[in-house]
Amino acid sequence: MKTLIVTCLAACVALSGCTSMLAANSEDAAIDHFVSPPEGETAKASGPDDRMKLSYASEETPNLASRAFDMVVKLGNNKVDVYRYRDPETGRSAYFDAKGYRLGQYLLRNPVPDGRRTSGFGNRRHPVLGYSRMHAGVDWAAPVGTPIYAAADGVVKFVGKHGGDGQMTVIDHGHGYESAYSHQSRFADGIKVGTRVHQGQVIGYVGKSGLVTGPHLHYAVSVNGRKVNPMQVHFIREGRLSGTALAKFEKAVAADSKKANAGAGV
Structure with missing residues (x-):
């Protein structure tokens, strides 16, 4: 299991439980997608407040749902399954929750970090x-x-x-x-x-x-x-998959969940 820890602006995010293969630098891509650096800082710099923890493990064969990685986002008492899903027909990738909603940026819950x-x-x-x-x-x-x-x-x-x-x-x-x-x-x-x-x-x-x-x-x-x-409100939802695309995604997520449960002895 590998772990990458970065600091972000009041995001209150803990990312863990990732079980699929990551492409090179895809952890940076995830951070850049969900959380921008504070004003005047670079993407590698620490922000003024909370921490994001991203843990993942490599696999020889990535599953259909992620093709890059999937993860569990823990936000307070809430957990959100997040999938980086690449449509096998179009080759396009984006981040989705388990219901097929495309996820945009994380919406900061406290715009005053020291408040x-x-x-x-x-x-x-x-x-x-x-x-x-x-x-x-x-x-x-x-x-x-x-x-x-x-x-x-x-x-x-x-x-x-x-x-x-x-x-x-x-x-x-x-x-x-x-x-x-x-x-x-x-x-x-x-x-x-x-x-x-x-x-x-x-x-x-x-x-x-x-x-x-x-x-x-x-x-x-x-x-x-x-x-x-x-x-x-944790993420900005940018629309939902529909029709055949949604059906394929749901099938892939179900297969991913079944595999994860089997691996945990459930």
């Missing part, structure tokens, strides 16, 4: 307004001026004052995914509507603008216009 989570997603009593209402995001407390990082690649959709959200930035990540960053003290230089940003790029700074009792980032994620819990 302290103070409020989660769900109904709560608003500390300023004094009544209960939906808290459609996660709050990360940090000192005024703490950098805020883009959760994934995308294009700035909104930047400016937004009522009780104070100074806010909204990033469109494509495929129906958007992230919003509220209560900022100021925006980073060059951040304006239409600006293309990259995962790990500084987009603004923690503040206490809007309806707040102290400095923090209110981080929200929406998928197809619906607010979702940022702690439960």
Whole structure:
């Protein structure tokens, strides 16, 4: 078993259980695909926070599903099977979950690596307004001026004052995914509507603008216009296989699972 450990920006990722053959440098390709380096760093440099652990073992004959590798991604209490699948007819490869959804970048759950989570997603009593209402995001407390990082690649959709959200930035990540960053003290230089940003790029700074009792980032994620819990969204789904392609993929995944279970004596 081989292990590669890199540091990534607040990704909270542990990758393990890989059982298929890796092509040369494919571990770097996986990291580059899911997690970009922090702003101003190279792909080989350590980021400011959590760690990604990728373990894998070589095989003489790679299975149909992966042709490069498959892995189990452990995210908190959740596990996601990830397959680098090469269609035997087209020869094209991409990363998929076990249901055939194509996986894009990992969506950072904490855009303020040194922040302290103070409020989660769900109904709560608003500390300023004094009544209960939906808290459609996660709050990360940090000192005024703490950098805020883009959760994934995308294009700035909104930047400016937004009522009780104070100074806010909204990033469109494509495929129906958007992230919003509220209560900022100021925006980073060059951040304006239409600006293309990259995962790990500084987009603004923690503040206490809007309806707040102290400095923090209110981080929200929406998928197809619906607010979702940022702690439960791990990857940007870029569509799903369909028809014959999905059937072939599901057959390959089933064969891979059967082989893994046999190897474990199940």
